[in-house]
Amino acid sequence: MTYQFDFAALLPYWREFAMGVWLTLQLSFVATVLGFVLGTLCAIGRSDGAPWVKALVACYVEVIRNTPLLVQIFIIYFGIATLGLHVDANVAAVLALVVNVGAYTSEIVRAGLESIHKSQLEAAECLGLSRPQTYWHVIVRPAIERVYPALTSQYVLLMLASSITSQISAEELTAVANRIQSDTFRSFETYIVVGVLYLALSFVVRIAFWLFGLVVFVRRRKLGTAL
Amino acid sequence: MSAVVSLTNVEKSFGAVKVLNGVSFEVARGEVAAVIGQSGSGKSTALRCINALETIEGGQIMVCGHAVHDPKLDKKTLRRDVGIVFQSYNLFPHLTAEQNIMLAPTCVKGIGKAAARDLAREVLARVGLEAKADHFPEQLSGGQQQRVAIARSLAMQPKLMLFDEVTSALDPQLTGEVLKVMEDLARGGMTMILVTHEMAFARKVASKVIYMHQGTVWETGPGAMLDDPKTPELRAFVGSGL
Ligand SMILES: Nc1ncnc2c1ncn2[C@@H]1O[C@H](COP(=O)(O)OP(=O)(O)OP(=O)(O)O)[C@@H](O)[C@H]1O
Ligand SMILES: [Mg+2]
Numbered sequence: 404m405t406y407q408f409d410f411a412a413l414l415p416y417w418r419e420f421a422m423g424v425w426l427t428l429q430l431s432f433v434a435t436v437l438g439f440v441l442g443t444l445c446a447i448g449r450s451d452g453a454p455w456v457k458a459l460v461a462c463y464v465e466v467i468r469n470t471p472l473l474v475q476i477f478i479i480y481f482g483i484a485t486l487g488l489h490v491d492a493n494v495a496a497v498l499a500l501v502v503n504v505g506a507y508t509s510e511i512v513r514a515g516l517e518s519i520h521k522s523q524l525e526a527a528e529c530l531g532l533s534r535p536q537t538y539w540h541v542i543v544r545p546a547i548e549r550v551y552p553a554l555t556s557q558y559v560l561l562m563l564a565s566s567i568t569s570q571i572s573a574e575e576l577t578a579v580a581n582r583i584q585s586d587t588f589r590s591f592e593t594y595i596v597v598g599v600l601y602l603a604l605s606f607v608v609r610i611a612f613w614l615f616g617l618v619v620f621v622r623r624r625k626l627g628t629a630l
Numbered sequence: 631m632s633a634v635v636s637l638t639n640v641e642k643s644f645g646a647v648k649v650l651n652g653v654s655f656e657v658a659r660g661e662v663a664a665v666i667g668q669s670g671s672g673k674s675t676a677l678r679c680i681n682a683l684e685t686i687e688g689g690q691i692m693v694c695g696h697a698v699h700d701p702k703l704d705k706k707t708l709r710r711d712v713g714i715v716f717q718s719y720n721l722f723p724h725l726t727a728e729q730n731i732m733l734a735p736t737c738v739k740g741i742g743k744a745a746a747r748d749l750a751r752e753v754l755a756r757v758g759l760e761a762k763a764d765h766f767p768e769q770l771s772g773g774q775q776q777r778v779a780i781a782r783s784l785a786m787q788p789k790l791m792l793f794d795e796v797t798s799a800l801d802p803q804l805t806g807e808v809l810k811v812m813e814d815l816a817r818g819g820m821t822m823i824l825v826t827h828e829m830a831f832a833r834k835v836a837s838k839v840i841y842m843h844q845g846t847v848w849e850t851g852p853g854a855m856l857d858d859p860k861t862p863e864l865r866a867f868v869g870s871g872l
Contacts (some may be wrong), residue, residue, distance in 0.1 A: 526720035530734035530786065540733060545724040605807060622724050622766050624664040 412589045413596060418595020423579030424600055430493065430575055431562040433607070434500035436563070439554070441501060441580065449509065450516050460509065467506035474568055477501055480571045496568035496575070504561045511553045515546030546622045555612040559605050566601070576600060632658050634694055634699045634790055634821045635680060641688035642675055649675045651845035652689070655791075657838065660817045664832035667842035668867060672767075673825040675860045676811055676842070677792050680823070681714050694789050713783030714792040717799055719775040721767040727754065727778045728763040738786070757811045773804030777811055784815075787840040790816065793824035795815070829856060829868065841867065 413420075446514070450462040467475065476499040481496075483490050490498075519542050527537040569578035576597060584593040617624045635657040642650035649672045656813045657663045665673045678684045680691060682698050682705050690699035693709040720732050731750040735741040740750070754760045757777035765776050775798055783791060793812065797805040809831050816822055816835050826832055832839055841849040841864045849855065849864045859865040 522716065522718055522720045525683060526716070526722075528705075529683070529709055530714075530782070531706050531715045532734060532823065534705075536737045538678040540737070541722055545722070585716055620724070621726075622672075626766065626768070 406591070408592060409589060410592050410596070412587050413592055414581065416583045416587070419579050419583060419601065420576070420596065423574070423576035424604065426493070426573070427575040427604065428560065428607075430497055430500065430565050431558070431566065432571065433497050434504055434561060434565070435558045437497075437501045438504035438508055438558075443512050443547075445505060445509035446512035446516055447543070448540070449564075450513055464506045464509055467503055468510075470498075472503055472564055473570060475503055476568060476571055482494070484485055492571050492573045494563070494567075495571060496573035499568065500561060500565060503564075504557065507557050508554065510544065511550050511557060514553075515550035516542060518549055519546055549613075551616055551620065551623075555609065555616075558612065559608050562604060562608050563601060567589035576604075631661055633657065633692070633737045634661075635823065636692045637657070637676070637680070637689065638691075639689035639744055640676070640679060640686050640691060640699075642672075642684060642686050649845055650679070650686070651776055653842070653845070653847055654689075655847050655850060657821060659821055660819045661837045662822045662835055663838045663840055664836035665823060665840045665842060666827070666829070666832060666867070667848075671842045672704070672845045672851050673738065673842055674794050677714070677823065677825055678796050681792060682708055689713055706738075710786065712788045712792065713786060713788035713790070715776070715779050715794070715796050717771070719767070719779045721779055723767050726764050726834060727759065727770070727781075730778060731782045734782070734786055747830045750781075750826050754778070756814070757781045758807075759786070772800050772802060773807045776800065776804075776808050780808075780811055780815075789819045790823070793822065795825050795827065797826070797828060814827070823871050832856065843867075 426443055434446045443523070445463065448456040449464075460489060476496065479499040479502065480492070480495040483495060524537060527541040531542065555619050564573055566577035568575060580593050580597040584590040588591065633656040636655075636656050639646070640650050640653040640814060652723055653672070653676055655663070656820055665676065667673050668793055675684060679686050680698065680702060682694055685701075686699055689699065693708060696703060696708045696711070698708065721727075722733070725733065728747065728750045729782055731745040731828075734745070735746045736743065741783065751760055751763060754763055757780055759774060759781070762770060762774060762778070767778070770778065780796075797808050800808065805828070809828065812822070812824070813831075813835050824832075824836075833856050836853050839851060839853055840847055841861075843863050849861050856865075856868055
């Protein structure tokens with residue numbers, strides 16, 4: 404049994420692949436930023452909020468962590484449609500990814516918040532810092548610095564998981580691949596190319612996080628903490 | 631001489647345990663008071679009550695004109711007048727020595743970045759660490775970290791400084807460099823209350839020694855009282871400590 408690879412058949416589709424890569428990057432970028440904000444707020448709410456806030460966040464996190472991403476995507480996509488709203492598949496995809504990654508982010512950031520010793524808060528309080536100032540300068544920033552490697556892994560996973568939004572025909576890389584392979588009947592080659600592209604994307608995302616970390620966390624840069 | 635700090639019959643419990651049982655003492659402007667006593671006698675608790683880190687159940691505490699026992703106390707204004715240094719330094723690990731010092735002046739007093747940096751350099755010079763401004767806490771020895779912590783408090787220009795066993799985590803050599811900074815401060819006229827196990831230092835620097843025992847002030851007097859204790863408890867304590 405010999406299989407004749409024919410990658411040349413895919414060459415005419417390079418534009419589409421590129422568009423798919425671009426959309427995957429866009430989806431992931433927006434979902435990362437919004438998911439980070441949502442997750443951090445949830446983490447603060449869960450560790451320091453009113454009892455009902457804590458309960459609400461706990462529910463949200465548990466529901467998301469114990470259901471498949473694909474189901475969450477369908478629920479959000481069809482849920483929005485049922486409400487009579489018309490949203491673009493890409494927007495629904497971002498929304499679903501934000502809701503999903505927000506829950507995971509919140510757990511990671513919460514671990515960071517809890518790792519900040521109470522004596523740090525006391526020191527800030529004694530220096531006269533207000534509560535929001537203490538939160539920002541003494542708790543959240545060092546906490547995020549501490550869990551930054553875990554966050555990086557989570558957002559690489561998010562980028563990879565965004566492939567599943569092809570199921571609601573968001574036009575990202577995997578959706579593009581699905582279409583190309585049915586046009587060319589070159590499924591194996593198509594998914595090999597897509598695999599390599601995702602590998603490259605992961606690498607790019609990791610590098611981007613590393614560079615961002617160097618800019619934001621001065622101590623990492625100075626003390627040369629590896630990522 | 632006006633009292634900067636006065637405690638009157640202060641009472642404090644943790645659950646069923648009465649930790650402060652009618653503590654009274656005064657510290658005048660420019661005075662250096664050393665609080666000594668066995669472990670568990672309530673020294674740290676008394677210090678924390680002065681800075682409103684603990685709320686008291688009975689008695690009165692006046693600090694620089696603030697009624698600390700008053701439930702309506704504005705803690706922020708109290709803490710503009712009071713600096714505290716802890717045994718465990720509690721520097722912010724993600725900030726350099728200079729940034730640790732600049733944080734409160736910029737956040738609390740609204741001083742500009744450049745002025746705050748000058749201020750940081752100035753207080754670092756006072757503790758002999760101007761060369762370490764850009765170092766992170768983990769790049770500094772324990773003694774240097776503790777001196778940065780002292781400088782951080784000084785930058786807020788407090789009228790009163792509290793020290794809670796600030797040398798207990800340090801080896802003798804590093805202890806010496808921190809004590810020297812505190813001695814300089816005392817000479818400069820700073821009002822200070824220090825909880826310490828360094829009897830020699832208390833005897834030399836303190837204008838007043840407060841011996842606490844079982845949640846009360848058992849004996850108080852000038853540094854010389856350590857050479858001639860009146861109560862058998864202090865005699866036993868001094869005997870064991872030296
Ligand atoms: N937050 C707290 N909760 C419960 N008990 C406490 C708390 N803080 C202190 N205590 C208790 O109060 C008593 C006095 O504590 P404190 O720390 O004031 O003693 P200390 O004189 O400073 O002792 P040391 O020399 O060991 O530091 C101790 O029995 C301690 O166990
Ligand atoms: Mg103590």
